Amino acid sequence: MIKSKATDFLRSEIELAEYAKALAHPARIAILNLLISKNACICGDIVDELPLAQSTVSQHLKELKAVGLIKGEIDGAKVCYCIDKDKWEEVQGLWDHYFKNFKNKKDEKCCST
């Protein structure tokens, strides 16, 4: 329970929000879906599947890579992207833990009711 400043939030809160933000756009969900269904994907194929310009897709890929959910492997002039299994499971675990945090509470009524 450490707050670095009065205006700051907990590290854990910031961390969860960061992962949520990475998933907070349909294009990024769509990209992850593609990588899941095809197991891996050339960047160009992703661009073909999405209704977005190449530079925009590249930006979304960059964000997903920044949080570590995907990794890119250079293959000649092309780049093959895939999901980072370890990070995926880490994020899965974080959210699972977060959601269970409430679900495990005993079933009290809300407020006065």
Add this chain to the structure above:
Amino acid sequence: MIKSKATDFLRSEIELAEYAKALAHPARIAILNLLISKNACICGDIVDELPLAQSTVSQHLKELKAVGLIKGEIDGAKVCYCIDKDKWEEVQGLWDHYFKNFKNKKDEKCCST
């Protein structure tokens, strides 16, 4: 698998992104944490706990209410907020399903490696 327009994403992709967006800010994670730990919370108490102005907190509460994760109950001049158990479990289930979607795949190597 319905795309309403060429420039659109799948309903499921939009839905997941919407829930992610609701969780994509430390203040909203902090609010949910408060509601979990105290089971319920008067709006004013939330304002006291967060390093944000009353109007800003009210906005964040509005967003969480908009996606259904919390509900507010008027109690005189005050408003008591709490987590909506049904929606909470629905969102939990959606993410759980989404993450398992990949985890359940057989362990193939990424791209060419």
Add this chain to the structure above:
DNA sequence: TTTATTAATCGTATTTTTACGATTAATAAA
């Protein structure tokens, strides 16, 4: 009543996100 408290909303400034075309750097193909 009048006054105080509470929380939503309004108006607005600032920042961040999203998107695109153009350019660049790198590899592949001719």
Add this chain to the structure above:
DNA sequence: TTTATTAATCGTAAAAATACGATTAATAAA
């Protein structure tokens, strides 16, 4: 080599998110 392909980056415009103070409407307290 020269030319084509691929994907990242740059510059920038537009939209959305975030934040705040001021105001409002409602209830509670005096």
